[in-house]
Amino acid sequence: MGGAKVLMLVLLIGWEKSLSLNWNPIPRKTVRYHEVLDSMARFRALGVWNYTMVTLAEHERVLYVGAREVLFALDPNDISRQLRPLIEWPAPQENKRACSAKGKNNQTECFNYIRFLQSYNHTHLYTCGTYAFQPKCTYINADHFSLNPGSLEDGKGKCPYDPAKGHTGLIVDKELYSATLNNFLGTEPVILRNLGQQHYSMKSEYLPAWLNEPDFVGSALVRESSGSKEGDDDKIYFFFSERAVELDCDTELIVARVARVCKGDLGGTRTLQKKWTTFQKARLVCSLPERHVTFNNLREVFTLPGTDWRTTTFYGIFHAQWGDVDVSAVCQYQIGEVKKVFDGPYKEYREGSQRWGRYTGTVPSPRPGACITSWHRGENGYNSSLQLPDATLNFAKKHPLMEEKAQARPLLLTKGINFTRLAVDRVSSLDQRAYNMLFIGTADGWLQRVVILGSEAHVIEEIQLFDSPQPVDSLTISHTKKYLYIGSRSKVLQLPLANCSRYQSQPDCLLSRDPYCAWDSEGRACVRIDLHRGSTSSLSQDLMLERFSRGKAKFDKPVAIPSPDHSRLRNVTVVVESDMVLPCQLVSNLAQPSWVLNDRELQLGDEEAGGPRFDQALKALVVPNAMPVHAGRYVCYSEEQGVKFQMQRYRCRWWQALLWSWRPGPLTAAWVCSGC
């Protein structure tokens, strides 16, 4: 154990030096809670917790929120406003008693936690709750915002029993697809379809080769029938981590998976009756192969639809622990790469060697696991999966796992932070190019805004969302209202997708590389492009920092930026021969400080050199053993990409004032530095 830890650390140190990707990127700005407090609408109700489900519906006119035993309908323009009286949906006392009698905690577990909430049709929503470990589902009339207590349906397979367990669900054409744990003990995983009148309910086979202690994190519909020459079917993708069956060297190993089923699947007639005939799964790999590092623990997936289904992108959050260090990574997968894996070779369990390996024998026709297409329907006469031959179905049942993996390299790798949730917006920049913008929530309640620029991830800022740390439990983007809604244990928050007015000068606006923001040379302000009225000719943006990298930034004169409140000038008094400390707030975390004393650049050294230095923790110039030669005019500059911002100024005078120290002793002289 100890040896492994040391090796881990050596590896870690090795990487930080050699990684080409942006390892542990520093957010350019850090925005504290008190700085966003006033501009953030909030919603919380007295005595209500766990605002986990946050769903936009009715063309983004209502924000529905599912919490513990309560549902809300909020105004997405200002979530502090409720559009309708709340719905109380508690688990009955007898359920709670039974739940606690079975050994569950009546303070934390035996409640009705809402775990599913989506639009069903124009007039109704569908919702499911854990109902004190006896899951139930029901319709909600959206107009009245009421549920009919008489119409409760069994929630088995549609909602987990345990509120802490992973779950995902999706309503597609009035049918519910869900991936969950199907029993009280949480030992029976299932991927299920029901609700519809069109089809009867469908299930996954209860076999370890299909699902092996999975932790479900996400699902997505991809309309692959659209514009398909082959008459392909729509598919539902599921994402999870599970215990690997195929890695015999270490049976404890968890792997990340993508699985899919075809929407038109009706099961087989004899084999796989009412079971998926199209269930296939593959390993999702997020790794740095040259470093033998793989992230296996998938925590979250966000699906970014493209203009066409072929440009669909999946973004995954992965966790790993290297020694004592928590590492989070974000990997991105194109739908084409995932499809290729499902069209490739199968894996097979070989009874003889008791190992999984590539299947090399002949594959029955029609191809097992494939959707019914025009090829099937045409000359071959297979109108639905019900008509598929047993050879195909038996093979499909035994070979759910594909040989190839969907591979990606991390876009972003961060240590010491657990990412929990992710949402992605596609932003049109000033030059009409589209950039992907990642909003990443963390376990300690921060939001990172990250723009993907080519293969590089640039962290624009980190925003502290709460006064006390708590995980970000959900992120929902409104594209029409341009807000991000954040669900958490204690409240729901509403944040604009960007706040360009935080950038107070032209260089700061350009250096932010925020694709939503541009500098308006007429209004002399950093503005949101999407909210800007009139001509864009006065706007400028520089996401690739082209005008900076050419070394001829147009801002060769130091730019005096207005002093924000927190850097108001202060007088500092220092006793001779003690340390003189002059604070200087830099424009960003990526800036370097420089100081000028009496019009000459001050040479800054490190702590050992003993001379003046900039202390990163204090964010201040420290002059140890200050002497009268250190008197004069100090100016602090914040330098980033060759641009110098003039920050604080101090005048430090040598005062011959004699002061009594608080205890009897020699008289000392004092420094007085006054801001000017």
Ligand SMILES: *[C@@H]1O[C@H](CO)[C@@H](O)[C@H](O)[C@H]1NC(C)=O
């Ligand atoms: C943007 O940030 C500024 C400065 O922190 C703040 O005053 C303003 O209210 C914010 N605007 C919005 C729309 O959040």
Ligand SMILES: *[C@@H]1O[C@H](CO)[C@@H](O)[C@H](O)[C@H]1NC(C)=O
């Ligand atoms: C619900 O919120 C409470 C209070 O913050 C927290 O302790 C608990 O872990 C949450 N439960 C779930 C299932 O999120």
Ligand SMILES: *[C@@H]1O[C@H](CO)[C@@H](O)[C@H](O)[C@H]1NC(C)=O
């Ligand atoms: C929870 O259970 C304990 C004993 O198991 C009981 O004393 C307590 O009253 C219960 N609390 C509630 C709120 O039901």
Ligand SMILES: *[C@@H]1O[C@H](CO)[C@@H](O)[C@H](O)[C@H]1NC(C)=O
């Ligand atoms: C929506 O579904 C509900 C529940 O099945 C049903 O009662 C209602 O009539 C449906 N509404 C429409 C417009 O089809």
Ligand SMILES: *[C@@H]1O[C@H](CO)[C@@H](O)[C@H](O)[C@H]1NC(C)=O
């Ligand atoms: C397949 O469907 C077509 C029309 O939809 C029908 O004419 C044909 O008989 C069906 N074939 C089988 C084998 O069921």
Ligand SMILES: *[C@@H]1O[C@H](CO)[C@@H](O)[C@H](O)[C@H]1NC(C)=O
């Ligand atoms: C990250 O999550 C792991 C387990 O999921 C936990 O042990 C660890 O304390 C978390 N770390 C941070 C920094 O939140």
Ligand SMILES: *[C@@H]1O[C@H](CO)[C@@H](O)[C@H](O)[C@H]1NC(C)=O
């Ligand atoms: C700093 O000192 C000057 C006099 O040197 C005084 O006028 C000013 O009020 C002081 N400022 C603060 C913030 O104490």
